[in-house]
Amino acid sequence: MKNKYTIKAVKELLNQETVSDELLKELQLDSRVGVKKLLEQYYKKIEQKTALIEKFHTKEFLEKPYWNHNLLVAGVDEVGRGPLAGPVVTAAVILPPDNTLYEVDDSKKLSISKRAQLYKQICDQAIDISVAVGSPQLIDQENIYHATELTMAQSIKRLYAKPDHILVDAMTIPVDIPQTKLIKGDAKSLSIGAASIVAKVSRDRLMTMYSHLYPEFGFENNDGYGTKQHLQALDEFGRTKIHRLSFSPVKKINKLY
Structure with missing residues (x-):
């Protein structure tokens, strides 16, 4: 008997927002290995989404009393x-x-x-x-x-x-x-x-902007933390206007960028 759907069509159907029970029952009767794999992936995705939603609801318990009023x-x-x-x-x-x-x-x-x-x-x-x-x-x-x-x-x-x-x-x-x-x-x-x-996200974008002003420090990658590149640049080029003077080792650097 000729299969109703191609493997490609099955993949597209299972990627839809909602998949009917009738379709799932129909696909379960399909003996093709490709269809069985796609169904397995589909059920795994549903399982993961269910777990994610359950976790999401546990995170709302602090907000719920206020939302309810x-x-x-x-x-x-x-x-x-x-x-x-x-x-x-x-x-x-x-x-x-x-x-x-x-x-x-x-x-x-x-x-x-x-x-x-x-x-x-x-x-x-x-x-x-x-x-x-x-x-x-x-x-x-x-x-x-x-x-x-x-x-x-x-x-x-x-x-x-x-x-x-x-x-x-x-x-x-x-x-x-x-x-x-x-x-x-x-x-x-x-x-x-x-x-x-x-x-x-806001701070990372800001530090990426600062990296254009002070390219030697690698702020787009280290976000201002004391990485090897950052510390070397601090020694070589001095402190910038965005360095925290009260933080060690910045407080020991007298040279200005």
Whole structure:
């Protein structure tokens, strides 16, 4: 008996957004090895998506009590506390209850391309997003911890929508809004995870721009962290305007770029 579908057609059918039970039953009766492999891949993909959605729902448990009462909750996170150069960047993100950001996670666990993809999805779906930048001068003046708190406060104040509650990753933000402080919050909360992605993508883009001003330091690759290339350039060319003077070994460098 002649097969109803070519292998190519089966692949296209299984790649559709929705696949009917009738079609799956029909394909299960197909004895061709190629069809069996495609079905195996399809079921594996469905299994992975189900696991992803289940994980996604566990990450909403901190936001759910506020969403259930029509309250706005903002997730806040920072990127760039450790580098020798560049600012600390914070982001505040308010998500709607009906978002479909299934793959949002701690930005450090994601590839550059996945972060870029999720950044766009977050921007498309968020109720409000705000990014704030804490300069190296602020960091030197206040110390990195307090500078981060002040920059987080800026990202909250710049939101158009005032949140009823804040979820923040391991910090206390100096604003008069109730907040929940979480250790490893970017992996536990959907909103904080979204904020970590927005902050990371924003800071990486900023450091890539700085790399054009200071090409010897490789900022587009090291984001200002003390890599071998960065430390060698610091010794050879001196410190730049975006270096943190209070950080060792920058404080020992007198030469200016």
